Amino acid sequence: MSAQSDIALIAGQGGLPGLVAEAAPGLLVCEMEGTPSEIGTPETLRFRIERLVPFLDSLTDRGIKRVVFAGAIQRPRVDVEMIDPRSAQLVPQLAVAMQTGDDATLRAVIEIFEDFDFEVIGAHDIARDLVPEAGLLLGDPSASERADVERAAAIVADLGRADIGQGAVVSNGLCVAVETLPGTDAMLEFVKHHRALRADLPARSGVFYKAPKPGQDRRADLPTIGVATVRHAAEAGLLGIAFEAGGVMIIERDAVIEAAREAGLFLWARAS
Template sequence: MSGGADIAVIAGQGALPGLIARAAPGVLVCEMEGTPSDIGTPDTLRFRIERLVPFLDTLADRGIKRVVFAGALQRPHVDMEMIDPRSAQLVPRLAMAMQAGDDATLRAVIEIFEDWDFKVVGAHEIAPDLVCAPGVICGAPSDRDHADAERAAAIVADLGRADIGQGAVVAGGLCLAVETLPGTDAMLDFVRLHKGLRDDLKSVRGVFFKAPKPNQDRRADLPAIGVQTVVNAAAAGLSGIAFEAGGVMLLDRDAVIEAARAADLFLWACAP
């Protein structure tokens, strides 16, 4: 990947912003106040949502052409007294999108950046090694695992259409948990705490499946799996993790694979 002198990364929390910065040296790191990233430096450009237009103007003045959103961003508390007149014109547009859900909010934000002639690109476009081609990466899913993954994929598709979540756990054909607002870690912890729902963990362990939402704009909020995901899936007593090939990022792939092998979990990138 070439240098990132014309790229701004809107950095949220988690490992992804750092991976983008390493894949494209020279990127301009930007943080929304109240949501610090793990890669903030003295040169980091910090902004407030109440002054979004001046921030966009600053990016243009610095020669930024491409923008990538990376990491988890919390919905900010908006201080109406701090909004400048030009940014105030965007408030109704953003407020309506927020009421329609996360997907609508992301689409509205992307459209605003595009209105300033920035090209919004996905994290996987900057660092293509983050996504996987179809195939079993490690371990060996059984016939039952295949059936559970297929069932979980159907559930995740329905969740996504309702803009609820991007993951589900299925064991022996039964749905044990789905991902909602608290996120993947909370879902897997729920499964861990309710291992008793499976009478025989050796024969019915279960599969965690993750995929983007149907019709999701993949330039933002592409789901990701990291080492902690593997650790939590193992603690939940699952047999492995399946995910949509090309649609889910592996953060620090080598470490994720090593953790899965150590925990005797399979990793399977399923063809869409």
């Protein structure tokens, strides 16, 4: 039995689950039906939210003691006819949380796993090199760009308190866009089209800032930045990307830095 065999990975979409699996060989990969990951195998344990308690029982039977969530998971459509009696007792708790927001939903899910005596750990606790420490990874933002980052950070903090999003774009002190339910890519796509419609905007200006929500449980849904983020930021005509040091994971850091270098963007892990 490997040292990591007591870990279950609840794998969602994107590249993060694969990186976690690489960092902890032998862990048990699990997928919620309707949200397949990129690392699923015939050995992957698949489950339905309607039968959550039997799934948790199966983890216990397999000797699982720690659980890590990684990757984007879509909210499931619940088939009430499939809910087993024990899982039905959890429905009110989950339903209330899902109406409140994503952060509340994640907290409720973590509480359920902990109630079943599992230790919930963060993806960054396994793949520790994913979270950069404070400092410039590439380039050196100007004074005005740093001011835009500070403005964006304040906006993101307010967004997070309302459980809305984890990112914002600011240009010359003005908020151009904020991240909402559709996510970062949709926000940057909006900035791209908005710039094309505004003849008074320079060809390149503005910064993108990303950070966890204040008070967020960082064991799940920690923000991520990848090569696609850099590409979309460049297409949106931005000058750089900044993020909270210790609070954002960089997926494939070397590739992200190289993509930013080619696009002429700075990368800044800003101390909170």
